[in-house]
Amino acid sequence: MLKTIKVEDAVGTRLAHDITEIRPGEFKGPAFRQGHEVCNEDICHLQKLGKNHLYLIDLEADEIHENQAAALLAAGLSGPGIVWEDAPREGKIGLHAALDGLLTVDAAALAAFNLVDDVMCATLHTHTLVRKGQLVAATRAIPLVMQRAPIERAAAIAAQNGGVVRVQALRKARAGLVITGSEVYHGLIQDKFAPILKTKIMGLGSEVAAVTFAPDDEARIAEAIRGLIAAGCDLLLLSGGLSVDPDDVTRKAIRLAGADEVHYGAAALPGAMFLSARIGAIPLLGVPACGLHHKITVLDLVLPRILAGERIGKKELAFLGHGGLCQDCPECRYPLCPFGKGL
Numbered sequence: 001m002l003k004t005i006k007v008e009d010a011v012g013t014r015l016a017h018d019i020t021e022i023r024p025g026e027f028k029g030p031a032f033r034q035g036h037e038v039c040n041e042d043i044c045h046l047q048k049l050g051k052n053h054l055y056l057i058d059l060e061a062d063e064i065h066e067n068q069a070a071a072l073l074a075a076g077l078s079g080p081g082i083v084w085e086d087a088p089r090e091g092k093i094g095l096h097a098a099l100d101g102l103l104t105v106d107a108a109a110l111a112a113f114n115l116v117d118d119v120m121c122a123t124l125h126t127h128t129l130v131r132k133g134q135l136v137a138a139t140r141a142i143p144l145v146m147q148r149a150p151i152e153r154a155a156a157i158a159a160q161n162g163g164v165v166r167v168q169a170l171r172k173a174r175a176g177l178v179i180t181g182s183e184v185y186h187g188l189i190q191d192k193f194a195p196i197l198k199t200k201i202m203g204l205g206s207e208v209a210a211v212t213f214a215p216d217d218e219a220r221i222a223e224a225i226r227g228l229i230a231a232g233c234d235l236l237l238l239s240g241g242l243s244v245d246p247d248d249v250t251r252k253a254i255r256l257a258g259a260d261e262v263h264y265g266a267a268a269l270p271g272a273m274f275l276s277a278r279i280g281a282i283p284l285l286g287v288p289a290c291g292l293h294h295k296i297t298v299l300d301l302v303l304p305r306i307l308a309g310e311r312i313g314k315k316e317l318a319f320l321g322h323g324g325l326c327q328d329c330p331e332c333r334y335p336l337c338p339f340g341k342g343l
Contacts, residue, residue: 003057003058004053004054005053005054006052006053007038007043007046007047007051007052007053007054008043010038010043010054011038011039011040011043012037012038012039013037013038013054014035014036014037014038015032015033015034015035015036015038015054016034016054016057016065016144017034017066017067017090017091017144018030018032018033018034018089018090018091019031019032019046019049019051020049020090021049029089029090030089030090031045031049032046034067038054057144057145059145062147062148062149063145063146063147063148064141064145064146064147064148064151065144065145066088066091066140066141066142066143066144066145066146067088067091069119069141069146069148069151070088070091070092070093070139070140070141071086071088071093072151072152072155073093073119073121073139073140073141073151073154073155073158074086074093074095074139075155075159076113076154076155076156076157076158076159076163076164077095077113077121077137077139077155077158077159077163077164077165078095078163078165079162079163079164079165079166080162080163080166080167080168081097081098081099081101081166081167081168081169082095082096082097082098082136082137082163082165082166082167083095083096083097083098084096088140090140091140091141091144092138092139092140093138093139093140094135094137094138095135095136095137095138095139095165096133096134096135096136097130097131097132097133097134097136097167098132098167099132099167099169100130100131100132100169100170101129101130101167101168101169101170101308102127102128102129102130102167102168102170102304102305102307102308103123103124103125103126103127103128103129103130103136103165103166103167104126104127104165104166104167104168104308105123105124105125105126105137105164105165106161106163106164106165107126109157109158109160109161109164110123110164112157113154113157113158113164116150116153116154116157117150118141118142118143118146118147118150118151119139119140119141119142119150119151119154120139120140120142121137121138121139121158121164122137122138122139123136123137123164123165124136124137125341127301127304127305127340128335129304129335130167136165136167137164137165168308168309169308170204170205170206170304170307170308171206171307171308171309172205172206172207173201173206173207173234173235173307174206174207174209174232174233174234174235175201175206175207175208175209175233175234175235175236175237176208176209176210176211176212176228176229176231176233176235176236176237177193177194177197177198177208177210177211177212177236177237177238177239178212178213178214178221178224178225178228178236178237178238178239179191179193179194179211179212179213179214179239179240180213180214180215180216180221180238180239180240180241180250180253181215181216181239181240181241182215182216182217184213185213185214185215186215191213192292193239193240193287193291193292194211194239196291196292197237197239197287197291198211200299200300200303201237201303204303204304204307205307206235206307209231209232209233210228210231210233212224212227212228216241216248216249217249218249218252218253218256219253219256220253221238221241221249221250221253221254221257222253222254222256222257225238225253225254225257225279225284226257226258229279229282233282234281234282235282235283235285235306235307236282236283236284236285237284237285237286237287238250238254238275238284238285238286238287239287239289239291240287240288240289241253241286242264242273242274242275242286242287242288242289243273243288243289250275250286251264251275251286254275254277254284254286257279258279259277259278259279259284260278260279260280261277261278261313262275262276262277263275263276263277263312263313263314263317264286265317266298266302266317266320266324267317267318267319267320267321267324268297268298268301268320268321268324268325268326268340269324269325269326270288270290270291270293270294270297270298270326271288271290271291271297271298271299272288272298273286273288273290274286274287274288274297274298274299274302274317276302276312276313276316276317278311283306283312285299285302285303285306287299294326294328295332295334296326296332296334296339297326298320298324300334300340301320301324301339301340302316319342320340320342321342322342323338323339323340323341323342324339324340324342325339326339327339
């Protein structure tokens, strides 16, 4: 229950909530924190903040204060790899990454949570690479005092599948590269694919254990695949040979090497001819020639997810379509752009 009193009559009472101060371009934050005991010197400051009245709170058994509510919500929303502190600021609690890794957001559960009255949670985009300590989400209960039941329902919705937000560490793969193309294999042109792929792999904390070259011959490419697996590589990337030309035999070679699932085509540009396959537990990624000409492609969207332990199949490649159109900006700002930011 809330009781309103005039600010000049509030001397000696304790504030029921943080009082926010905004100085445009300078400061936004609590001028006074919850629990502060109002003294005579505070009256003028509070009035300048537009506070001519303050609240006194006497909670009923079925009511909850915004700070207690925020803590319940944060606990429900947080999955593995998330940390938070029970020290709300202006009724809000931030959720932070407990480790470097890939943020995943259960978008459907987040929407269901936000449909409950009087609560909210906002997050970064799912599949964002984050650093330890980074703010990845924030939640609050919107009124100062509310009924406890909706808060508990929202927290239960958030927690039912192990939390709405989580951060998964990227594994350190021993990657093997198969650079295909007779023109490269026979030395007619210099390979430029391997350095690009090495940079992307090493930038995610993995190593390139071996690089092999193969002509446009499915048997030779399949042999190269099997050789890298035998050498202990647990992630394979194959460059080129994925378009419609008769000499492009990489897909056939991957099947010949023993792939038990092959998904060709991604709903993203650049990278529509991307391929995702597996031989047992080992992922194989076919990188089309656009990887030579574009700084960022569908590979940059998929590779972190693979290293976080996801299986990328037809559904995952299809869902890339929302947000999967690169705008070819003159100055690439990825990942600070819409590319790959769909659900």
